[in-house]
Amino acid sequence: AQSVTQLDSHVSVSEGTPVLLRCNYSSSYSPSLFWYVQHPNKGLQLLLKYTSAATLVKGINGFEAEFKKSETSFHLTKPSAHMSDAAEYFCVVSDHNYGQNFVFGPGTRLSVLP
Amino acid sequence: NAGVTQTPKFQVLKTGQSMTLQCAQDMNHEYMSWYRQDPGMGLRLIHYSVGAGITDQGEVPNGYNVSRSTTEDFPLRLLSAAPSQTSVYFCASSYSKGRNTIYFGEGSWLTVV
Numbered sequence: 001a002q003s004v005t006q007l008d009s010h011v012s013v014s015e016g017t018p019v020l021l022r023c024n025y026s027s028s029y030s031p032s033l034f035w036y037v038q039h040p041n042k043g044l045q046l047l048l049k050y051t052s053a054a055t056l057v058k059g060i061n062g063f064e065a066e067f068k069k070s071e072t073s074f075h076l077t078k079p080s081a082h083m084s085d086a087a088e089y090f091c092v093v094s095d096h097n098y099g100q101n102f103v104f105g106p107g108t109r110l111s112v113l114p
Numbered sequence: 115n116a117g118v119t120q121t122p123k124f125q126v127l128k129t130g131q132s133m134t135l136q137c138a139q140d141m142n143h144e145y146m147s148w149y150r151q152d153p154g155m156g157l158r159l160i161h162y163s164v165g166a167g168i169t170d171q172g173e174v175p176n177g178y179n180v181s182r183s184t185t186e187d188f189p190l191r192l193l194s195a196a197p198s199q200t201s202v203y204f205c206a207s208s209y210s211k212g213r214n215t216i217y218f219g220e221g222s223w224l225t226v227v
Contacts, residue, residue, distance in 0.1 A: 009154070034215070043204065043220040044157075090156060094216075101147075101172070102206075102216050104156035 002027045002095050004105035012111040019078040021108045023065075023091035026072065033074040034092040034102075035065055044090065050074065061085070086112045116140045120205050120219035127195040127226045135190040135222050137205030143217075144210040146188040150174065150201040151221075157204065163188055164210065195226045 007022040025031060035047040048059025055067040061084075065076045074091060091105040121136045139146065147162035149172075159172030163182040177199060179191040188207075192199060205219040 004156075032214075036218075041221075041223075044218040046215055046217075049215060092216075101159060101162065104149075104158075106154055106156040 002031070002093050002103045004091050004093050004103055006089075006091050006105035006108045008108050009106065010109045010111065012113060013081045014113045015083055016080050019063075019076070019081045019085065019110065021076040021089050021091075021110065023074045023076065023105060024072055025074060025091070025093045027093055027095045029095050032094040033065075033067060034094070035059065035063070035074075035076050036090045036092060038088045038090065038107075040087070047076070047089075081110075081112045083112050083114065086110055118205055118207050118217050118219040120203075120222050122222060123220065124223045125225070127192070127224065129195060129197060129226060131195050133192050133195065135192075135203055135205070135224075137188045137190065137219060138186050139188075139205075139207040139217070140186065141207060141217070142185060143207035144185070145208045145214075145216075146182065147172070147206050147216075148178070148180065148188070148190045149204045149206065151204060152201050160190065160203075192224075197226045200224060200226045 003026040005024045033050040036044040038044050047063050048057045050057050050067045058064045063078045088107045090107050092102050094102045118139045144165045148160040149157040151157050158174050161180040163169045169180050203222045206216045208214045208216040
């Protein structure tokens with residue numbers, strides 16, 4: 001069965017400093033992996049996705065993530081945080097061997113301090 | 115582009131009442147699903163459908179009912195609302211199995227008193 005672990009429930013950074021949100025997954029096959037962002041009282045927006053092509057994936061708003069199969073990780077990074085990045089971030093795994101169900105991590109709340 | 119449309123956005127129900135959350139998508143996606151979001155628990159799958167006439171249960175199906183009579187629509191029914199169903203509900207859709215992105219509606223905030 002698939003599962004997702006987001007190692008930090010809350011991350012706080014200063015504006016202009018790097019962001020690292022950690023995600024580890026469990027999947028018995030070659031997974032698809034996604035990061036979604038949710039701003040307060042809003043829906044979920046796709047940041048980026050990995051679907052077995054390049055292991056370094058670039059997304060919107062300067063975010064990127066690297067798929068590391070040996071570490072079963074898909075950490076999200078951004079070189080320089082902006083106030084508008086404050087939101088909840090969800091790592092998601094989908095394993096087509098288990099159908100089209102997507103399994104969500106519990107989320108990481110990112111705070112950006114001025 | 116409309117994408118995935120959910121209604122209503124906000125609803126307050128009394129315990130024991132029933133209601134239907136509407137969801138429609140205009141992307142011709144085979145796969146549709148309903149999730150509920152609770153603090154610290156991410157999104158949990160309630161029910162899903164892989165095509166018209168086909169539905170199945172997810173992780174937390176109790177107290178909810180779905181049907182899929184058309185490709186576009188996937189309503190979620192609360193049969194007899196309970197305070198434990200106070201949550202934010204998201205409808206989502208995607209193309210069929212495989213490495214496809216899932217698209218979400220804006221969410222429905224439901225409070226059961």
